[in-house]
Amino acid sequence: MASSLLLLLLSSRLSLSELHTPASPNTTPQLEPTTQGEGLLSVPATNASRKLPQTIIMGVRKGGTRALLEMLNLHPHITVAKTEMHFFDWDENYQQGLGWYRQQMPLSLPDQITVEKTPGYFTSARAPERIQAMNSSLRLLLIVRDPAERVISDYTQVLHNRRQQNKSFQPVEQILIRDGEVNTNYKAIQRSLYHLHMANWLQRFPLGQIHIVDGDLLIRDPLPELRRAERFLHLPPRIQASNFYFNHTKGFFCLRAEGHERCLDDSKGRRHPSVSARALSQLCTYFEGHNDSFFKMVGRSFSWCRGDGAPEQNITSSDTFPLGQAWPHGQ
Ligand SMILES: *[C@@H]1O[C@H](CO)[C@@H](O)[C@H](O)[C@H]1NC(C)=O
Numbered sequence: 001m002a003s004s005l006l007l008l009l010l011s012s013r014l015s016l017s018e019l020h021t022p023a024s025p026n027t028t029p030q031l032e033p034t035t036q037g038e039g040l041l042s043v044p045a046t047n048a049s050r051k052l053p054q055t056i057i058m059g060v061r062k063g064g065t066r067a068l069l070e071m072l073n074l075h076p077h078i079t080v081a082k083t084e085m086h087f088f089d090w091d092e093n094y095q096q097g098l099g100w101y102r103q104q105m106p107l108s109l110p111d112q113i114t115v116e117k118t119p120g121y122f123t124s125a126r127a128p129e130r131i132q133a134m135n136s137s138l139r140l141l142l143i144v145r146d147p148a149e150r151v152i153s154d155y156t157q158v159l160h161n162r163r164q165q166n167k168s169f170q171p172v173e174q175i176l177i178r179d180g181e182v183n184t185n186y187k188a189i190q191r192s193l194y195h196l197h198m199a200n201w202l203q204r205f206p207l208g209q210i211h212i213v214d215g216d217l218l219i220r221d222p223l224p225e226l227r228r229a230e231r232f233l234h235l236p237p238r239i240q241a242s243n244f245y246f247n248h249t250k251g252f253f254c255l256r257a258e259g260h261e262r263c264l265d266d267s268k269g270r271r272h273p274s275v276s277a278r279a280l281s282q283l284c285t286y287f288e289g290h291n292d293s294f295f296k297m298v299g300r301s302f303s304w305c306r307g308d309g310a311p312e313q314n315i316t317s318s319d320t321f322p323l324g325q326a327w328p329h330g331q
Pocket residue numbers: 045046047
């Protein structure tokens with residue numbers, strides 16, 4: 001009770017992590033304030049400590065990692081690091097050592113697991129071996145989405161950043177297509193070649209330790225994907241349908257816990273630039289050649305580009321994650 005009151009008093013700093021439904025009447029609600037580090041509330045008598053993550057969301061960039069993290073954070077047995085750590089992919093951080101890394105983690109109770117997410121890990125050559133060296137039985141989560149759509153979303157984010165800095169930028173189609181061909185030098189396209197990156201991870205971790213979340217399904221209907229994630233993490237099913245409600249203005253699901261509501265921030269709902277049906281179709285054809293390798297590698301397939309070419313009209317869709325307005329690829 002006392003701690004609930006404290007949480008209310010701290011409402012200006014409330015974030016979803018404070019909105020847990022306690023696992024059982026005996027479980028103390030999580031007390032970690034929104035910012036990393038020094039907890040105003042770390043004093044109350046709990047056995048909270050900072051633990052190395054037992055689970056890492058390793059990617060993919062623009063695949064919905066933030067939404068997945070926030071949704072998992074609804075679970076009373078999960079506590080999450082709020083910011084992207086870039087520990088295993090940035091040498092200057094890695095050199096600080098595991099002690100430093102652990103200090104960046106939120107407080108967690110004995111029955112909670114700590115989750116960190118840094119989408120840059122997925123495409124990092126060093127991350128797999130470094131993570132393996134920390135904990136070879138760690139469980140990895142990978143959220144993927146349609147690779148063509150991910151490219152556009154990736155472009156949109158960079159475009160937004162460059163605009164804010166008054167920097168010049170190339171129109172999307174000039175970057176995607178060069179001399180009539182898909183521009184395979186474009187970094188965003190390389191990041192969508194999931195099977196190439198996945199192969200590096202499978203050299204270090206068995207497939208059974210990597211769970212893939214379907215980002216396109218997670219936005220449309222979060223609960224079933226979260227159930228699968230709970231099972232993979234060996235957690236009891238605690239995330240409920242009542243934790244989600246659809247915000248028609250935003251066009252995507254927002255989260256609710258203990259009477260508090262929260263939507264993901266606006267950067268997640270940017271409009272995509274218009275891409276012609278022709279360019280899109282070319283992109284889809286290009287990725288088709290790669291999707292099979294990935295599907296075989298992970299023993300599962302996804303509905304990407306739907307194999308029936310691009311839609312008829314130009315697309316000015318919003319960023320899919322978590323806006324929920326997928327491209328009209330057939331339906
Ligand atoms: C902390 O842990 C000890 C031993 O594991 C237990 O006796 C004590 O009740 C715990 N304290 C709280 C506040 O949970």
